[in-house]
Amino acid sequence: MFKTNNVASRIFERQIRTPAPGTSVHSARRFYENLVPSFTIYDVECPDHSFFKFTDDGEDCDNNQELPPQAKRFESFFTQLYVKPLASCNELICKDFFLYMESNQYGIFATSTAQIQDARGTDGAILGVPSFEKITIHLLRLEDGFKLDEKVFHNDCVNLTHNMGAFLYDDLLAVVSLRYQTIHILQIRDSGNLVDVRAIGAYCREDDELFLNSSSQLAGNRGDLVDNGTNHDQPNSNNSFLSGIKQRLLSFIFREIWSEETDQTQRVQCLKKKFYFHFQDYVDLVILKVQFLDRHHLLIKFGSVDVGASRNTDQLPAFFAVYNMETTEIVAFYQNAADELYLLFERFCDHFQATSINSMYMNFIxxxxxxIHALEQLKSMKNKATSVSQFVKKMLSSLPLNCQSMSPSPYFDQSLFRFDEKV
Incomplete structure (x- = not known):
């Protein structure tokens, strides 16, 4: 294939040759092989702000404009469009949380109060998780900074660091409540409203709570008729029932172990070793993180509260479940040392980078x-690893992936450049 370091030659080659169908954008990106950063500007006068993310639409510029003589000034490259106050009273803005819709029409910001370490336990809250008196998700119109809507979580905990507790897919936003073990699914309407779609946790279907409450009332009424109001040892529904998502998880694990053996005796022994022996461990699992795989499926990470509080989670046990929101069923379950899940991640990594099918974003990741170059680098790391099982755990520790964590920049395109991700 024709290739030269001379930009003029490449432009001439582009004029006389037509790229193959569907490759014009990739051909255009190859010009970055000749347009690489070659100079670093130090000590830039920068305002006292925190910068976390840029939208992928770039900035309009005049191609005829040369580099300003005062290139060290921040204003030479950026123009302030507006200032919008978000935090109120005792809230602070989360400086490393920001998500934007692919249309670049809306942006999502977050504010929260100070963290309360020794939070008092309330109904439905799990122990060992800190609390925030108020967490607010803000929806802004990026064009002018107008605030359209907000979603408030009271006495809750959402991990907002680097967008870990939230995942945006098309117009759907998933927010994980660590304290109350609930996955809130919100929809961003064209009108600019944040609408509650469903809450997955204690209940999986919209009418689960109504059904359980009506059944409890019916059972209570029958007891009154039989015993004329005498006290029954009816278990409290708040304490006796596992959450809906935990029920689905345990049922899936049981059926998977049940189907491993056809002999009844072997089946019972297998259930004793793999299910009942670890039953309490499965019951104690908590939801740590979630991401969309598509509009209907979620990849949920389960672990202990200690995993959520630890910085180094490579060596700690964790589990991954694929959950169908429409059928409310668990369709797959893996441990973080499972070779099967690692092979899926290695061969179909793009499917874990959930983006809209209408977006060209993934074409450049x-x-x-x-x-092939990224695959060779991965295999080299795997061959150098002292323990394959530890390498698998380390690779899977990044799942579920953080939303909008990958950049489509040509300088990160391993078809064009070779680089070390660590530096």
Whole structure:
């Protein structure tokens, strides 16, 4: 293939040759092989702000404008469009949380009060998780900074660091409540409203709570008729029932172990070793993180409260479940040391980078499932690892992936450049 370091030659080659159908954008990106950063500006006068993310629409610029003589000034490259106060009273803005819709029409910000370490236990809250008196998710119109809507969580805990507790897919936003073990699914309407779609946790279907309450009332009424109001040892529904998502999880694990053996005796022994022996461990699992795989499926990470509080989670046990929101069923379950899940991640990494099918975003993200150079780098790391099982755990510790954590920049395209991700 024709290739030269001379930009003029490449432009001439582009004029006389037509790229193959569907490759014009990739051909255009190859010009970045000749347009690489070659100079670093130090000591730039910068305002006292925190910068976390840029939208992928870039900035309009005049191609005829040369580099300003005062290139060290921040204003040479950026123009302030507006200032919008978000935090109120005792709230602070979360400086490393920001999500934007692919249309670049709306942006999502967050504010919260100070963290309360020794939070008092309330109904439905799990122990060992800190609390925030108020967490607010703000929806802004990026064009002018107008605040359209907000979603408030009271006495709750959402991990907002680097968007870990929230995942945006198309117009759907998933927010994980660590304290109350609930996945809130919100929809961003075209009108600019944040609408509650469903809450997955204690209940999985919209009418689960109504059904359980009506059944409890019916059972209570029958007891009054039989015993004329005498006290029954009816278990409290708040304490006797596992959450809906935990019920689904335990049922799936039981059926998977049940189907491993056809002999009844072996089946019972297998259930004793793999299910009943670890039953309490499964019951104690908590939801740590979630991401969309598509509009109907969620990848949920389960672990202990200690995993959520620890910085180094590579060596700690964790589990991953694929959950169908429409059928409310668990369709797959893996441990973080499972070779099966690692092979799926290695071969189909792009499917874990959930983005809209209408977006060209993923066309420019290099991964070990779409780029031979990235795959060779991964295999080299795997061959150098002292323990394959520890390497698998380390690779799977990044799941579920953080939303909008990958950049489509040509300088990160491993078809064009070779680089070390660590530096």
């Amino acid at each position: 290099s991964s070990h499932s779409n780029n």
